[in-house]
Amino acid sequence: MVSTEQVAPALTLPWHQQPWATLLRERSRVAHALLLSGQVGLGKRQFAERLARALLCTEPSDTGDGCGMCRQCRLLLAGTHPDLARVEPLEEGKVIMVDQIRALSEFITTRPHSAERKVTIICPAESMNINAANSLLKLLEEPPLGSVLILVSDRPAMLPATVRSRCQRVDFRVPARDAALTWLAAQGVAGGEAQILLDMAGGAPLQALAESDLLREREQLLTDIEALGAQDGDPVVVAARWHKLGAGRCLGWLAGAVTDLIKLAMVGEPGAHLINMDLASRLQALGQGLHLKQLYGFADALAEARGLLASPVDNLLLLEDILIRWMNVREKVRQK
Ligand SMILES: [Zn+2]
Structure with missing residues (x-):
């Protein structure tokens, strides 16, 4: 024990x-x-x-x-x-x-x-x-x-x-951005990639380093979200894929993407500083027609799901549930 x-x-x-x-x-x-x-x-x-x-x-x-x-x-x-x-x-x-x-x-x-x-x-x-x-x-x-x-x-x-x-x-507090970037550079992560990773990690350097694979996986995650949003994709299949990649990190990325969608809905392009700055145009298309209220509602559900990851609840089911919620949010917009 x-x-x-x-x-x-x-x-x-x-x-x-x-x-x-x-x-x-x-x-x-x-x-x-x-x-x-x-x-x-x-x-x-x-x-x-x-x-x-x-x-x-x-x-x-x-x-x-x-x-x-x-x-x-x-x-x-x-x-x-x-x-x-x-x-x-x-x-x-x-x-x-x-x-x-x-x-x-x-x-x-x-x-x-x-x-x-x-x-x-x-x-x-x-x-x-x-x-x-x-x-x-x-x-x-x-x-x-x-x-x-x-x-x-x-x-x-x-x-x-x-x-x-x-x-x-x-x-423990997040170190100054310059210090974090210097440390990341010493670990072989530098430039724009380090900036994005550090944003995604909320300024925490070790988390940024651990997520360097995620930077490449984001492309797939966003594609999945786009497809589901267009009611073109199977949430069960996507959930299984995300489960394999790690439920925590995928939902962590999604939370960042939703934060970006909220910023875009509030500020509109191109003034918003996004976590996924390099994916701005795709995120903007993704958020088209969504209201802040819907986005906040989804963000709450997502936060709740992330909080449940450590509980005995099956993480695969949590993923399926949140992806279906996302489909529902988009579906309501399409029906209008
Ligand atoms: Zn000793």
Whole structure:
């Protein structure tokens, strides 16, 4: 239930410098529970891994990072550190269950095997179902001495307030655009492509990098939406294709496209700054005749569907449902 096996590299990201320095100013006084929060794609999980390493290492560097050489670091690098646990959904995109937190509480209340403390990363923390969160609350109320719990969440508002209030909050913010573009360029993504990706990712550099494939897939997604809008295409077939590409990323793109349609309806061309700037003329044709009210209605349904992606609801059905809604929105315009 509690995995101690995976290893993720300790990644140093320029926009982490400030929270890192603040948090490790007094290493011995790091809170027993931390909540790393902020939008997707800012590297919170990487920060958590780096922090876990720093907290377990016996010879940390000047920056507070794990040395990579002591016994603790070597155990970590081998992926076999007995005092580090990671709790995550057993199946991607699903919930963290109460049994997993019970196993964690057993882990955390026994003495450390090798290091001076036990460290746990719970990610994504908002995936805990209510029973799991209540079970965690007990641990937070009486934290075992010296242990550090690191909760990582893109959507901290979904956590019970009682859990949130017992954690020291570390908020991650989108870096300045120039800094994000410089970092992306160093990763091999530059120019107009980097600009579009960063817009699509809401300014989050890691998300922008992860979505670089999506830039090429957008063509297909837009074609699908155009065809369905013209009542020429099968939503079941399209849903299956999108499911394969990843429901979250496809709906993420669609949300951006709908934002563009709303901007076009409000401002009209060519004044609007669009996320999908290079697809402006096709988006304009797509939005022809649609009213703001309809677009807002669809955007709400889409936001709801995206919120349900992590629930037990079948993502394929969610995709079918939202695509059929889109067809209905367009159909109403055609009938006029
Ligand atoms: Zn070390």
